[in-house]
Amino acid sequence: MNILVCVSRVPDTATKVFVGADGKSIDPKGVKFILNPYDEFALEEGLRLKEKNGGNVTAITIGSPEATEILRTALAMGADDAVLIKGDNLDSYQVAYNISEHAKAKNYDIIFAGKQSVDFDSGQVPSLVAAMLDIPSISVVSKLEINGATLLAERDIEGGKEVLEASLPCLVSAQKGLNEPRYPKLPDIMKAKKKPIEELDAKPADAKVSVISMELPSKERVGKILGDSDADISEIVRSLHEEAKVI
């Protein structure tokens, strides 16, 4: 099986981020970057598929040269090769366009992606890639079974689950619970050094959206501490209703 896994480099959810001087990007200074957690599920599923059926796993990312770091992680987890398409500040459309352009030439049987990147949470790339390639797409998958050219995917939905069938080639976006991603093992880490990373420049495509500004949660949203008197409780109810608008 010829497998493609889309991965992205995101700030570790445990690090504190700040907005950069341009007011519309994350200041990378002092930020620890990691492989997007949902992509780990995607990659693990691709690796298991390969281990079962043979084949090849390619990891692809669109981003800055520093993203090589997460491709190394992907190779250390067991991907066979990797592709870095260099392009900064691309929107979801441009990212999807570049992934699909790469995929068109390669005849992948299945393409995996995380259901979303934990940095910007747009969750658009997987479906866009599938649409551009004109292949079926199943999103937010928590269980996957492949028999021949047919694929059965389970999705958690509000209060239950849904089972979908599609045929390969297909795009699957991974939800937490799909599997238990492996820890990179030392022998694989040592082998990863020798595995190839192909570097290309992003193909131009017009952005469909652009970022105007980015800001940290406003100070007003910082928690309030109240006491436990009746008046305090009424105040909590009032602020949940009128300020936070959650009840």
Place this chain on the structure above:
Amino acid sequence: MKNTDFFDIKSLLTEEHKLFIDSLSDFVDIEILPVIEEHFLEGTYPSELTLKLAELGIFGITIPQEYGGAGADYLMYGLAMQELERGDSAIRSFASVQSSLVMYPIYKYGSENQKNKWLPKLASAESIGCFGLTEPDFGSNPAGMLTNAVKTRSGYLLNGAKMWITNGTLADIAIVWAKLDGIVHGFLVEKGTPGFSAPEMKGKHSLRASVTSELIFQDCEIPEENILNISGLKGPLSCLTQARYGIAWGAVGAAIAVYESAVEYSKTRIQFGKPIGAFQLVQEKLAYMLTEISKAQLINFRLAQLMDGGNATPQHVSFAKRNNVRMALDCARIAREIHGANGILSEYPVMRHAANLESVLTYEGTHDIHTLILGQHITGIAAYE
């Protein structure tokens, strides 16, 4: 390294080192820390971890890949031991024994047959090994050992007893040091060989999640081909140098664990209306620990360079083992004090590490024996003879 690394040693590492310690650090947090207190209290080794550790590539880090090892450098080995002992000294001890005291002598002094037979199985933990040097009456002075081997027509007949042997009861293969015609030699003794038994020692207050055993040989006959190709005490001592190197790193891991727990505690424990970390006496303790841990890390990093360049001497290793283990034990005691009564509870890692480090201070050459090794290096006079 997401843990204490004041002088940014991480920036001196390669991508491979970073990938592995990140992976291992997650492993320690997710697989070791949640189960270790229970095992410590019960006095059981967490055997469910062995295969997982093997899969990660922990056993035989510096052994070439053709024999199932990872073929990585000593820096990688050191970093790995630091991470493992941030979990528990027992887990690091298991790894030290398997890699440095069992795989290393087979790799270094074994025949091609022995290497092919044992190294891949030891790397995958299909086989577990132990290292028998210490005897009931000979610890710091192994030259006096009584265990002896006599040549027979088809092999060797072993008689004697070893004590304090890590993993003895679990082991499929024991590296046993015994005198043949008055000279120390190494022998491979397989589990199940008639005349060989390995009962577990009970009642330890330290390293409770590690199995410690006696090895007993009563007319135990082993085949001719089970002898290692080395004679004299330099055989076992060369293995100990490898293991001590890993211990020097491991001890820093234990120190980091207790230090980080103390920092966290001192910021959240309120007395006299303030976090206890606001008191100068507590800050002094924290500053002392950070300073000592950072110094030990710098020693280790340099020692790794010397090891990888083939320029480390046993004295360098003694220096690091002596300094770092004492340092870690001091930190564990100080951290215990900062935690007050909570410091004796299994909810915090400090008492466990403090208790473990008492063993680490003694095994692989006691603190004082390493002092004497340095003393001899400085003066040219051996004080222990």
